[in-house]
Amino acid sequence: MNFEAMIEALPKLLEGTVLTLELVAFSLVIGMIFALPIALMRVSSNGFIRVIPYCYIFFFRGTPLLVQIFLVYYGASQFEVVRESSLWPILREPYWCAIIAFSMNTGAYTAEILRGAMQAVPHGQLEAARTLGMSTPMAYRRIVIPQAIRIGLPAYGNEVILMIKGSALASTITLLDLMGMTRTIIAKNYLAVEMFLAAGLIYLVLSFVFTQGFKYLELKITKDLRPHEVTNL
Amino acid sequence: MKRLIASVLAAVVISGAAQAETLRIGTEGAYPPFNQIDKEGNLIGFDVDIAKALCVAMKVECKFVTQDWDGIIPGLMAKKYDAIVASMSITAERKKAVDFSERYYSNTLRYVSKKGSSFDAKMVKGKNVGAQRATISSQYLEEKYGKDVSLKLYDTQENAWLDLTSGRLDAVLADSLVNYNWLKSPEAKGFEFSGDTIDINDQIGIAVRKGDALAGRLSKAIKDIVADGTYAKINAKYFPFSIY
Numbered sequence: 001m002n003f004e005a006m007i008e009a010l011p012k013l014l015e016g017t018v019l020t021l022e023l024v025a026f027s028l029v030i031g032m033i034f035a036l037p038i039a040l041m042r043v044s045s046n047g048f049i050r051v052i053p054y055c056y057i058f059f060f061r062g063t064p065l066l067v068q069i070f071l072v073y074y075g076a077s078q079f080e081v082v083r084e085s086s087l088w089p090i091l092r093e094p095y096w097c098a099i100i101a102f103s104m105n106t107g108a109y110t111a112e113i114l115r116g117a118m119q120a121v122p123h124g125q126l127e128a129a130r131t132l133g134m135s136t137p138m139a140y141r142r143i144v145i146p147q148a149i150r151i152g153l154p155a156y157g158n159e160v161i162l163m164i165k166g167s168a169l170a171s172t173i174t175l176l177d178l179m180g181m182t183r184t185i186i187a188k189n190y191l192a193v194e195m196f197l198a199a200g201l202i203y204l205v206l207s208f209v210f211t212q213g214f215k216y217l218e219l220k221i222t223k224d225l226r227p228h229e230v231t232n233l
Numbered sequence: 234m235k236r237l238i239a240s241v242l243a244a245v246v247i248s249g250a251a252q253a254e255t256l257r258i259g260t261e262g263a264y265p266p267f268n269q270i271d272k273e274g275n276l277i278g279f280d281v282d283i284a285k286a287l288c289v290a291m292k293v294e295c296k297f298v299t300q301d302w303d304g305i306i307p308g309l310m311a312k313k314y315d316a317i318v319a320s321m322s323i324t325a326e327r328k329k330a331v332d333f334s335e336r337y338y339s340n341t342l343r344y345v346s347k348k349g350s351s352f353d354a355k356m357v358k359g360k361n362v363g364a365q366r367a368t369i370s371s372q373y374l375e376e377k378y379g380k381d382v383s384l385k386l387y388d389t390q391e392n393a394w395l396d397l398t399s400g401r402l403d404a405v406l407a408d409s410l411v412n413y414n415w416l417k418s419p420e421a422k423g424f425e426f427s428g429d430t431i432d433i434n435d436q437i438g439i440a441v442r443k444g445d446a447l448a449g450r451l452s453k454a455i456k457d458i459v460a461d462g463t464y465a466k467i468n469a470k471y472f473p474f475s476i477y
Contacts, residue, residue, distance in 0.1 A: 074392070077399035092401050094385075174363075174385040174396075183303050184386060187367030190330040192307035 016181030027102035034107035039114035060108035069101040117152030157214030259314035262299040267320040284318040290454040317440040322369040334451035336436035346404040346427040353428035360403040363393040
């Protein structure tokens with residue numbers, strides 16, 4: 001094991017890590033913005049409104065992320081129409097292609113998490129809110145969504161971890177994220193075991209930081225649900 | 234009883250030794266016309282034909298293993314196969330990790346770009362240039378231009394061409410012979426060689442693990458197939474000029 005080479009490669013690997021974090025952060029934010037309206041459409045009582053998000057989620061949950069990223073990057077660029085459209089300056093950049101594919105993917109999962117969480121809020125609460133004179137949107141805003149966020153948080157934490165690991169696929173479309181950087185370094189020093197191990201350790205650290213963050217957040221927002229600590233009786 | 238076991242064991246050992254030695258050959262299978270997989274799933278190409286001819290000359294059995302390019306040297310070191318016949322250039326960096334046979338063909342580099350773009354080596358700065366990761370082309374661009382070129386690295390050569398045709402890249406640098414072969418394909422319509430041939434005295438050899446005597450045997454076999462005309466026959470199948 002060549003530890004010296006691992007340390008030597010560290011600055012480059014950290015450079016890749018910055019890009020990984022950037023891609024993940026952007027995608028999570030955009031995915032979240034997508035997810036809320038989609039989840040609301042999913043719980044709609046109107047069948048026509050339900051079918052659009054259903055198809056979207058069905059596609060993005062049912063196909064590998066690698067396929068999605070290739071479709072956006074190599075697929076779209078095959079069409080003359082796309083290449084001549086005003087979207088081309090964005091779609092020609094691998095950076096934005098990765099963010100588009102990742103956002104759509106995580107958006108689908110997050111919408112499903114939110115839908116499940118919203119449906120887990122007892123329906124009676126919505127009825128009670130309506131009886132008190134709240135409109136349905138207001139009842140959702142004040143009663144259902146805040147509780148849904150609390151219910152869905154552990155599952156969402158999981159999704160964030162999956163996104164961090166999934167972002168390694170950005171390396172397949174020329175991006176030098178942590179994985180891309182690792183492979184480029186291996187192309188020069190042939191120390192596959194050492195470099196992948198170093199990259200794996202960095203991914204572990206990232207996952208650890210995020211799990212701890214979510215654990216803290218969970219404790220914070222579910223305080224009232226836990227039994228009170230009994231000190232002196 | 235003991236004698237019986239001993240004789241059975243001996244028989245097994247002897248019959249084992251009588252079988253031909255098997256040489257496991259690693260190749261990429263995504264580098265036409267040198268190594269690629271045809272519609273039926275068979276490995277074909279110049280490298281494959283040469284490897285088969287070498288095995289005949291060495292009187293060993295050939296077994297092919299396909300492996301993605303950027304993991305092909307690590308795979309050799311991990312003993313997934315014994316030799317790499319995959320159009321690999323003999324470079325000083327690689328020699329630190331593996332040993333090479335003598336060359337089995339010579340190679341130059343050349344850009345391809347859109348017809349009429351009159352792209353050449355003087356225009357590289359600031360342009361989007363593509364190359365396959367872990368190749369002599371990517372190394373050449375990195376060493377010669379460093380940060381001056383926007384270098385895009387691809388997992389396979391085909392993906393680099395795909396991005397050239399989509400307009401993401403201004404040019405692709407690759408082995409002349411590989412680009413030559415691509416330019417003959419329908420996808421390459423509207424593209425051409427651009428700039429001069431870059432001759433960096435590139436020699437293509439067979440990589441084996443460090444210290445493996447196989448390198449010498451392969452070098453001898455290469456000489457043999459060149460001498461007996463087998464090489465020229467294979468060469469003619471792919472190129473109308475000698476590439477040795």
